[in-house]
Amino acid sequence: xxxxxxxCPTCGSRQKFxxxxxxxxxxVREVKGPRHFVGDLWRCTAPRCLWYQPHLxxxxxxxxxxxxxxxxxxxxG
Numbered sequence: 001x002x003x004x005x006x007x008c009p010t011c012g013s014r015q016k017f018x019x020x021x022x023x024x025x026x027x028v029r030e031v032k033g034p035r036h037f038v039g040d041l042w043r044c045t046a047p048r049c050l051w052y053q054p055h056l057x058x059x060x061x062x063x064x065x066x067x068x069x070x071x072x073x074x075x076x077g
Contacts, residue, residue, distance in 0.1 A: 008044040009058060010051045017042035020052060027065050028052065 008015040020028065025038040043052040043064070050069055053061025 003045070004042060004055070006042070006044075006053070007058065008046065008049060008051050009061075010063070011044060011046050011049055015044045015046045015049070017053075018045055019043070024052070024064055024068060027068065028062070031062070031065075 003016050003018050005014055006017050007013070008017075020038060020041045020043050024043060025041065028038050028041065029036055040055050041052050041061075042055055044050075048069055050064040050066070051061060052064055
């Protein structure tokens, strides 16, 4: 399972999500603490979106740091 489709609260529509990569997981741990479980976090793949969430728990999500918006836009561009 490499992509799933979920409702993204920041986009306001259904979007494809992918698992967080290592750098994104590290960024979440910087904010939430080194013991925070990041093994089941998924990120919205819409251009410029920073939303991530656990697989089946939108309320447990958050926003990645702004630096990931630029990287995602560059990769898609």
